[in-house]
Amino acid sequence: MKVLFLCGSPRKKESSSYAVARYLSYFLDVDYEFVDVAQANLSYDAAETELEFAGIVQKMNNAQVIIWTFGAICWHAPIHLKLFWDKLFAQNQTFEGKIALTLMSGAHFLDDYILDRVKYISEQLGFGYLGDVSADGLPGGYADYETTENSCRVLAQQINQALATGYVPYRESTYIKREYLSALHFGSGFQVDDAAAPKEGDKRLLVITGPGIERNPAAASIYETIRRISQNEVELVEIEKAGIQACRLNYQCLLKENISCVQQDAFEDIKHKMKMADGIIYIGHCTSAFVDAHLQAFITRTGSMLTMPQLKGKYGFVVATGGGPLGRYAAGHLDKLLRRYGITSLAALTDGDQNTKDFPATLQWAVRNLDQALAEKWRMADRFTYRAEHYFMRENAAKFGMVFRGLYGFHHREKLFDFPHYWITKVLWFVFRSEKLIGLLMAWIEKITIRQRKKRMKHDLERYGTGKGREVTSVIL
Numbered sequence: 245m246k247v248l249f250l251c252g253s254p255r256k257k258e259s260s261s262y263a264v265a266r267y268l269s270y271f272l273d274v275d276y277e278f279v280d281v282a283q284a285n286l287s288y289d290a291a292e293t294e295l296e297f298a299g300i301v302q303k304m305n306n307a308q309v310i311i312w313t314f315g316a317i318c319w320h321a322p323i324h325l326k327l328f329w330d331k332l333f334a335q336n337q338t339f340e341g342k343i344a345l346t347l348m349s350g351a352h353f354l355d356d357y358i359l360d361r362v363k364y365i366s367e368q369l370g371f372g373y374l375g376d377v378s379a380d381g382l383p384g385g386y387a388d389y390e391t392t393e394n395s396c397r398v399l400a401q402q403i404n405q406a407l408a409t410g411y412v413p414y415r416e417s418t419y420i421k422r423e424y425l426s427a428l429h430f431g432s433g434f435q436v437d438d439a440a441a442p443k444e445g446d447k448r449l450l451v452i453t454g455p456g457i458e459r460n461p462a463a464a465s466i467y468e469t470i471r472r473i474s475q476n477e478v479e480l481v482e483i484e485k486a487g488i489q490a491c492r493l494n495y496q497c498l499l500k501e502n503i504s505c506v507q508q509d510a511f512e513d514i515k516h517k518m519k520m521a522d523g524i525i526y527i528g529h530c531t532s533a534f535v536d537a538h539l540q541a542f543i544t545r546t547g548s549m550l551t552m553p554q555l556k557g558k559y560g561f562v563v564a565t566g567g568g569p570l571g572r573y574a575a576g577h578l579d580k581l582l583r584r585y586g587i588t589s590l591a592a593l594t595d596g597d598q599n600t601k602d603f604p605a606t607l608q609w610a611v612r613n614l615d616q617a618l619a620e621k622w623r624m625a626d627r628f629t630y631r632a633e634h635y636f637m638r639e640n641a642a643k644f645g646m647v648f649r650g651l652y653g654f655h656h657r658e659k660l661f662d663f664p665h666y667w668i669t670k671v672l673w674f675v676f677r678s679e680k681l682i683g684l685l686m687a688w689i690e691k692i693t694i695r696q697r698k699k700r701m702k703h704d705l706e707r708y709g710t711g712k713g714r715e716v717t718s719v720i721l
């Protein structure tokens with residue numbers, strides 16, 4: 245078997261990324277297999293080698309080309325792939341001489357940013373990175389299908405050519421120390437000797453971390469510093485202990501304001517705490533060149549806050565630990581998130597490459613700034629990145645979810661009166677007050693999308709001909 249599709253979407257066979265991958269597979273000249281990484285249900289313990297994990301690694305070793313297949317979730321891959329990458333790095337797996345590609349579906353929100361991270365991860369695993377497709381994903385299928393399908397045929401052709409000629413692209417990034425990528429390596433932390441400041445402020449700070457801080461010395465020192473230096477009350481939330489599950493792409497929350505998540509765990513309590521707090525601090529542990537799986541699982545649940553910022557008027561900062569030089573990417577990511585929630589983020593810090601001498605002073609500076617910003621209500625002008633992302637999100641939300649839901653409150657607030665569907669939105673608001681009607685509409689759209697996709701597939705296969713490859717999927721999907 246030469247080509248292995250590693251599928252990470254929690255929507256499995258219904259996922260649009262799987263549909264895109266299926267399309268591409270018909271044009272391969274070599275045998276291929278689909279493996280559902282989401283189904284493998286991997287643990288959060290990066291050191292654990294489950295049978296399923298070992299089985300997938302074996303398949304990777306037998307393949308020549310790996311295709312990461314997933315739908316974007318909150319600016320990264322789904323948690324199943326994230327856990328898989330964490331295990332590969334922590335267990336020192338390498339795949340030199342092999343090729344990796346990505347098939348990602350999504351709403352094109354930060355797709356280049358996500359794909360760039362996946363390319364980096366692939367190269368650090370030893371792969372040469374041949375390319376990717378960013379498909380316009382919808383529940384049940386994908387839009388902009390002519391371009392997407394054409395890109396897939398081109399990519400299939402490139403895979404065929406690379407395999408026929410033995411070509412492996414060169415790695416652009418140089419190898420970094422594995423410990424900086426490993427979830428098992430934590431920042432070293434530092435001694436906190438400062439006396440506790442009197443709690444004279446009337447604000448509340450919420451510190452959110454992924455792994456429990458007793459396992460993470462860097463996070464423990466950072467939390468202790470914040471607790472002692474701040475004049476405000478400080479509360480800690482550890483996502484690992486709260487047992488928050490990752491998003492299952494139900495889509496309901498994206499389409500409505502202030503709707504509770506359908507998954508039953510402590511997520512809503514934490515979201516409520518975020519709404520009640522005045523200051524929010526994310527401490528991320530940097531793993532696989534990104535933030536840790538626990539925090540990422542939590543972040544995937546905040547999708548609706550990314551579409552509709554709900555934490556305006558709050559302040560915060562972020563810290564990434566344990567990733568050495570990669571920490572700045574993780575910190576940058578968390579900083580972007582805070583801004584999307586509507587929070588004024590004052591700093592994106594990282595404990596860096598063992599630079600523990602100056603780091604505590606920088607952290608204390610950030611805590612004092614946060615207290616002061618809260619007391620004086622600092623105002624800061626939004627910059628290009630935030631503005632650009634906000635406008636993109638607004639248009640996209642207006643185009644898809646909000647129109648279905650007829651949220652003209654959203655249109656009013658976002659000054660979307662020029663949006664062509666505004667009047668449709670007003671009418672729909674009356675029609676789609678019923679959950680049942682919305683469900684029926686979504687199911688109908690999904691049915692039509694799938695039917696049209698099958699029709700196009702038949703037509704394309706007649707027109708372009710199939711590749712010589714055969715599907716050899718043995719277990720899942």
Ligand SMILES: Cc1cc2nc3c(=O)[nH]c(=O)nc-3n(C[C@H](O)[C@H](O)[C@H](O)COP(=O)(O)O)c2cc1C
Nearest residue numbers: 253259260261315316318319350351352353381547
């Ligand atoms: C909670 C949530 C977060 C999402 N985050 C992103 C994102 O960051 N970028 C993006 O382009 N699309 C995003 N999307 C859109 C999905 O990626 C898109 O619907 C995709 O087609 C799902 O792929 P799948 O069906 O293969 O899982 C998000 C959707 C949901 C429900």
